[in-house]
Amino acid sequence: MDDVVEHPSSALVAPGRLTIRGTTALAGVIGWPVAHSRSPLLHNFWLARYGIDGAYVPLPVAPGAFDVAVHGLRAAGFRGANVTIPHKEAAFAIADRLHRSAVRSGSVNTLVFAQDGTIEAHSTDGDGFVASLEAKGVDVARGPVLLLGAGGAARAVAASLLDRGMAVSVANRTTARAVALAEALSGDGSVPVSVIDWADWTDRLPGHALLVNTTSLGMHGGPGDVFTPDLSRAPDDMVVSDIVYVPRMTPLLTAAVARGLRVVDGTGMLLHQARLGFKCWFGVDPEVDADIQALFDADLAR
Ligand SMILES: NC(=O)c1ccc[n+]([C@@H]2O[C@H](COP(=O)([O-])OP(=O)(O)OC[C@H]3O[C@@H](n4cnc5c(N)ncnc54)[C@H](OP(=O)(O)O)[C@@H]3O)[C@@H](O)[C@H]2O)c1
Structure with missing residues (x-):
């Protein structure tokens, strides 16, 4: 046949x-x-x-x-x-x-x-990320945002959030990379990007409306480190997003749901980009x- x-x-x-x-x-x-x-x-x-x-x-x-x-x-x-x-x-x-x-x-x-x-x-990664938030009814004009990570995806996401007028803070394991990201994206008329020490980010959750993980922590096949962050200081109306999408419910999103926070997973970004x-x-x-x-x-x- x-x-x-x-x-x-x-x-x-x-x-x-x-x-x-x-x-x-x-x-x-x-x-x-x-x-x-x-x-x-x-x-x-x-x-x-x-x-x-x-x-x-x-x-x-x-x-x-x-x-x-x-x-x-x-x-x-x-x-x-x-x-x-x-x-x-x-x-x-x-x-x-x-x-x-x-x-x-x-x-x-x-x-x-x-x-x-x-x-x-x-x-198209940054605008894809923002579109995935909008599709879930998140007000992307409401900031500030705390961004975890300073790699390629982080810079694209940060640029699109800044372009929509959101204030952005970045925390990254390697601080020098966070500083480089902040320098690359500050100026050009946008709000300056501030840098937060990686060891301090859970303490700095108050005052942020959106938390976004752009590190590969929690990714299937990614770094083996346990990533079960303490979100007890997160504001009750905080939205938590993870651009890692394998697994769809990452450790960060699981912790956020347990804390009663609204979450947006990474599949929407992949589809919209x-x-x-x-x-x-x-x-x-x-x-x-x-x-x-x-x-x-x-x-x-x-
Ligand atoms: N949903 C989507 O459409 C979409 C699109 C693009 C990317 N992604 C995902 O986003 C993630 C990052 O991608 P990328 O291209 O930005 O990668 P990248 O440029 O290699 O950056 C990796 C980031 O993860 C951090 N990191 C890695 N291992 C770590 C650890 N053990 N502890 C703490 N931080 C760690 C790095 O910190 P250091 O600077 O300290 O190394 C860096 O900030 C990947 O999982 C990728 O699959 C998803």
Whole structure:
């Protein structure tokens, strides 16, 4: 039966089936490794949902081969690509045009190949995070926020929160990295970022409206350190968010729920950060709704 296939027309209407033609718009995710990426699942779900003639593929590209791969994809007619570890710095360097989001966050996760052959670069993590809060009805204009971590994701999240006028304090295990983040994002007309000692952050919870973990603490396969923070000093109306999404209920969120606080998990950020690329490559701003959340949850549970 291997040589029997369904008629192509049935593939057009059957959800989850993909038909590649000469006209099919192509995009993908570049990483190394990339097999763990959930981006193909999300984008191909949206392509089927909106009936778009497109396909989104995983693109395993080894370190050192990034520039060749990107120029090859562009020459082959791809619309663009998401970029993940370890290529986010190389993506910053290869761009002809950097969107303000990329400049502010110092990293790139979305490349758009323009019709004139140039490459435009965006960072969508920060706005994806803010959109995930808004989708849960969190008032993102209400601050201040206490941010744990000073890595790549922290800077993107901090930049988007600052852009919405929130005051941001950062605590990071390596203080010098928190200071560097504060220096990079202060100025430019925004509220200055303040730095809090890592050892003190639970004492400094009072006065903050939002607590966000952007460290990899609590992540499946991440640092082994036990992370069961004392949230007893958190204000009763504090919102707690964790951008780690494997597991979905992280130790921080579990502690927050036990303390009676409202929580927002990291899956919304992952779904919302994907929207801008999809819109640029395929022409539709996709909806993050219960269906895609359920698809994603089922995949995470496997
Ligand atoms: N939901 C989403 O869409 C989304 C998007 C992007 C990232 N993420 C997640 O966010 C996390 C961070 O990603 P990233 O790209 O920012 O990574 P990164 O640049 O490597 O930064 C890692 C951060 O975690 C801290 N950290 C690591 N081990 C620690 C430990 N044992 N104790 C205390 N702090 C520790 C680091 O502190 P030091 O500076 O002291 O090393 C640093 O602040 C990852 O789990 C990633 O999966 C989620």
